[in-house]
Amino acid sequence: MTPASLVRRISSTCRWIVADRRLVIGFGNAMRRDDGVGPWIATRLADGGLRARVWSADGMGLIWIFGTETNLTLIDATRSGSAPGSIVRFDAIKTSLPRPLFHNSTHEFGLAEAVETARRLGRLPDRLEVIGIEGADFTARAGLSAEVARAASAVVAELTQAVR
Amino acid sequence: MSERTITVNALARVEGEGALHVRLRGDDVEIVEFRIFEPPRFFEGLLQGREATEAPDITSRICGICPVAYITSACQAVEQAWGTDIPPEIAALRRLIYCGEWIQSHVLHAAMLHAPDYLGLRDIIEISEVEPELVTTALRLKKLGNDIMEVIGGRAVHPVNTRVGGFFRAPDRAAISALLPELEWGIGAARTLALRFAEFDFPDDRGDYTFVAMVHPQVYPIEAGRIGSSRGLDIPVSDFHDHFTEEQVVRSTALHGRMRDGAAYLVGPLARYALNRDHLGPTVLKTAQDCGVAEVECNPFRSILVRMLEVQYACEEALRLAGAYVPPDPPAAEVHPRAGIGQGCTEAPRGICHHRYRIDAKGRIVSATIVPPTSQNQPQIEADLKRVIRASRGLDDTALRLRCEQVIRNHDPCISCATHFLDLSVDRG
Numbered sequence: 001m002t003p004a005s006l007v008r009r010i011s012s013t014c015r016w017i018v019a020d021r022r023l024v025i026g027f028g029n030a031m032r033r034d035d036g037v038g039p040w041i042a043t044r045l046a047d048g049g050l051r052a053r054v055w056s057a058d059g060m061g062l063i064w065i066f067g068t069e070t071n072l073t074l075i076d077a078t079r080s081g082s083a084p085g086s087i088v089r090f091d092a093i094k095t096s097l098p099r100p101l102f103h104n105s106t107h108e109f110g111l112a113e114a115v116e117t118a119r120r121l122g123r124l125p126d127r128l129e130v131i132g133i134e135g136a137d138f139t140a141r142a143g144l145s146a147e148v149a150r151a152a153s154a155v156v157a158e159l160t161q162a163v164r
Numbered sequence: 165m166s167e168r169t170i171t172v173n174a175l176a177r178v179e180g181e182g183a184l185h186v187r188l189r190g191d192d193v194e195i196v197e198f199r200i201f202e203p204p205r206f207f208e209g210l211l212q213g214r215e216a217t218e219a220p221d222i223t224s225r226i227c228g229i230c231p232v233a234y235i236t237s238a239c240q241a242v243e244q245a246w247g248t249d250i251p252p253e254i255a256a257l258r259r260l261i262y263c264g265e266w267i268q269s270h271v272l273h274a275a276m277l278h279a280p281d282y283l284g285l286r287d288i289i290e291i292s293e294v295e296p297e298l299v300t301t302a303l304r305l306k307k308l309g310n311d312i313m314e315v316i317g318g319r320a321v322h323p324v325n326t327r328v329g330g331f332f333r334a335p336d337r338a339a340i341s342a343l344l345p346e347l348e349w350g351i352g353a354a355r356t357l358a359l360r361f362a363e364f365d366f367p368d369d370r371g372d373y374t375f376v377a378m379v380h381p382q383v384y385p386i387e388a389g390r391i392g393s394s395r396g397l398d399i400p401v402s403d404f405h406d407h408f409t410e411e412q413v414v415r416s417t418a419l420h421g422r423m424r425d426g427a428a429y430l431v432g433p434l435a436r437y438a439l440n441r442d443h444l445g446p447t448v449l450k451t452a453q454d455c456g457v458a459e460v461e462c463n464p465f466r467s468i469l470v471r472m473l474e475v476q477y478a479c480e481e482a483l484r485l486a487g488a489y490v491p492p493d494p495p496a497a498e499v500h501p502r503a504g505i506g507q508g509c510t511e512a513p514r515g516i517c518h519h520r521y522r523i524d525a526k527g528r529i530v531s532a533t534i535v536p537p538t539s540q541n542q543p544q545i546e547a548d549l550k551r552v553i554r555a556s557r558g559l560d561d562t563a564l565r566l567r568c569e570q571v572i573r574n575h576d577p578c579i580s581c582a583t584h585f586l587d588l589s590v591d592r593g
Contacts, residue, residue, distance in 0.1 A: 061320070121300055
């Protein structure tokens with residue numbers, strides 16, 4: 001391999017690493033039982049060395065992060081009436097998020113509102129996956145219910161494998 | 165005689181859960197009930213038996229929008245009880261983090277919750293479609309407020325670096341200096357938003373208010389001063405309960421604040437501005453003039469403009485404080501627990517937030533009384549509703565319902581604090 005082709009190859013690989021440098025954001029309130037499923041997953045991914053962070057503030061602040069990232073995965077609890085622990089996925093670049101599904105937020109501005117506002121402002125990243133996990137218990141306590149904890153562990157394993 | 169009933173079962177674009185019930189009989193407004201049904205939160209009971217040093221962290225949990233107000237008032241009350249002197253560097257840093265809270269809270273309400281009323285839109289998502297620059301500017305300003313809170317407080321919501329006596333750690337000089345360029349931008353951005361909001365078509369209205377706010381001889385009051393009113397009251401913070409009282413009403417899980425003579429009064433931006441306008445400085449007063457804000461603004465629908473004046477002021481004040489920042493060393497004054505009663509009062513974004521604690525010799529809280537701004541404003545909000553409904557009774561039910569919601573949003577009520585919005589019912593008989 002010539003020095004020039006080596007440089008091209010390294011450069012190409014670096015671009016791929018940067019482009020695929022996914023950030024996972026776990027959205028929710030860890031003191032509201034299953035509403036904390038996003039933070040629960042993000043904490044474990046971060047402990048495993050992945051780019052992941054917890055977001056417990058209102059959804060508006062997320063819009064700025066959208067504009068600074070290229071590849072984002074957002075995780076939030078849903079409350080749709082489906083079986084606890086059910087997982088739904090959206091390619092939010094292609095699909096609008098159903099607002100009633102992700103409405104576990106004070107101030108009526110949650111994850112769906114953040115994504116849809118960012119879409120209108122032209123601030124969405126290149127890739128935006130949204131994972132929703134159906135919660136069972138949103139009372140004021142720490143810890144996840146059993147079904148949600150099982151689903152959360154599966155998502156942790158899946159994302160860990162995908163990034164590695 | 166005709167009767168109309170208007171009911172709003174769940175108020176939107178306010179902090180917390182409330183409702184409104186109105187009954188009209190002919191031209192008479194028989195019943196106006198601003199109902200707060202969010203469950204009581206028992207914070208004053210939770211404090212009993214706890215270390216007084218825990219009060220700032222516990223009471224900050226009352227509100228995710230204005231935690232610094234609770235932290236600062238709680239710190240002041242404990243420090244007064246214990247005779248703690250706060251060095252000027254710590255006082256300046258408290259004022260700086262409080263500026264951050266004013267910026268993020270006011271911008272959230274003005275641009276995202278209140279502005280849709282005047283643009284005929286439902287929410288910020290719809291504003292994003294027609295005025296993306298307005299939304300982008302507001303989001304950036306809100307982020308600036310959050311950044312100030314994060315740099316000083318360790319995080320933007322429920323800061324963790326604050327304590328009785330001061331701070332656990334003094335922020336690095338470099339971290340504070342890094343805020344300066346954005347604060348310079350923020351001054352102009354707040355003016356731009358104020359000028360845009362001044363173009364709104366505001367309803368004609370005038371309240372006969374007793375304004376109550378902190379007053380200070382040198383600066384626009386945020387975290388220091390006496391308590392004053394537009395009717396001549398001028399008292400130290402420690403005399404608050406001699407002049408103001410709270411009463412229980414059946415329709416509300418939040419207490420109603422009144423003056424001792426039973427009169428309603430108004431706290432918040434309109435009151436602060438009316439009593440302290442001269443301390444805003446020339447550039448903010450220029451914005452006030454360009455926006456057509458009166459020297460005493462009594463049209464509550466125009467409170468959105470006064471909030472933006474306060475955002476501009478908070479950016480200017482934060483710029484001044486950050487530019488002159490000297491890391492306090494030590495970061496907290498030494499405290500010496502002793503038995504006593506202490507009171508603290510600061511200007512939360514929505515108005516004065518008063519704390520009173522009785523503390524035993526071991527430094528534990530025996531009793532606590534916290535008077536948040538929304539509790540104080542509830543009787544005045546009902547008086548505003550009566551006045552506006554009387555002037556607007558020709559509107560159909562849908563329009564009247566919207567007007568009533570606007571009247572409540574004028575005062576940015578934080579129901580979560582007061583119990584802590586609106587389900588409106590209008591009964592026209």
